[in-house]
Amino acid sequence: MYTTLIDAATLSQHLEDPKWVILDCRHDLMHPNAGFDSFAIGHIASAQFANVDTDLSGAKIGADGKFLGRHPLPGKAAFIETLRGWGIDDDTQVVAYDAHGGMFAARLWWLLRWVGHAAVAVLDGGLVAWQAEALPLVTHAERRTPGAISERSSLVSTVSADEVLANIDMQGRTVVDARAADRYRGENETIDPVGGHIPGAKNRFFKDNLTAEGRFKNAEQLKAEFAPLFADPSKAIMQCGSGVTACHNLLALEVAGLPGAALYPGSWSEWVGDPTRPVATGPN
Known part of the structure; x- marks a missing residue:
């Protein structure tokens, strides 16, 4: 498997x-x-x-x-x-x-x-x-016989916007933002009309998980690079623009042997949908 x-x-x-x-x-x-x-x-x-x-x-x-x-x-x-x-x-x-x-x-x-x-x-x-690897591509579409997968106990965890908001004061968990640095700092209005990041969040661009060839770095290197961000992955929250690239950081953590971090599914796009939620700008 x-x-x-x-x-x-x-x-x-x-x-x-x-x-x-x-x-x-x-x-x-x-x-x-x-x-x-x-x-x-x-x-x-x-x-x-x-x-x-x-x-x-x-x-x-x-x-x-x-x-x-x-x-x-x-x-x-x-x-x-x-x-x-x-x-x-x-x-x-x-x-x-x-x-x-x-x-x-x-x-x-x-x-x-x-x-x-x-x-x-x-x-x-x-x-x-x-x-x-010189492996082929095809153009015809595949049709499969319907499957029968069942829902089982979740292997991952999530947090809500309210939990992230409460954490700003409590600081019990580390929020890690997977967006590019300019978006995190609030300098890319094309993608993020309301720029910046969640107060207290740290930045780990998802592409930093990859080698120059576009493959995942090895477990040891990933573990070393995540180490400065948090000591305990079970007390970390991954977020990004809309809950997509944050999953890349979660996959990298699994590769590194650091399971347990949660996903904030709504991420930045949900966060700024409520103007009462605080926003920070600038670097880490």
């Missing part, structure tokens, strides 16, 4: 394995159709497309009328039905990939763990690593 990362050579040996499901998570935050368009041009054989905006996210407005962020979590029942539609059973090995160093694939990895499915891994290096 693969639970964090898998390499291209290993994945290539399981393309026709009925117990394996491969999901293409390519996406572009600025161009919502770009992921599927890329999938149609060429994808790994037997892969199906997972849409970050629809399959991996839920309604932006809650039942109480509050804004929940750009990519709120889907309802668990709805997500289970999506997984079944992809042919996933309780004993299925799932592999997620993208072309962005795991930026979006990590969201699917986290969501499956959220509904209790441990057998999910991200293709290390993504489509770039696949093509570097």
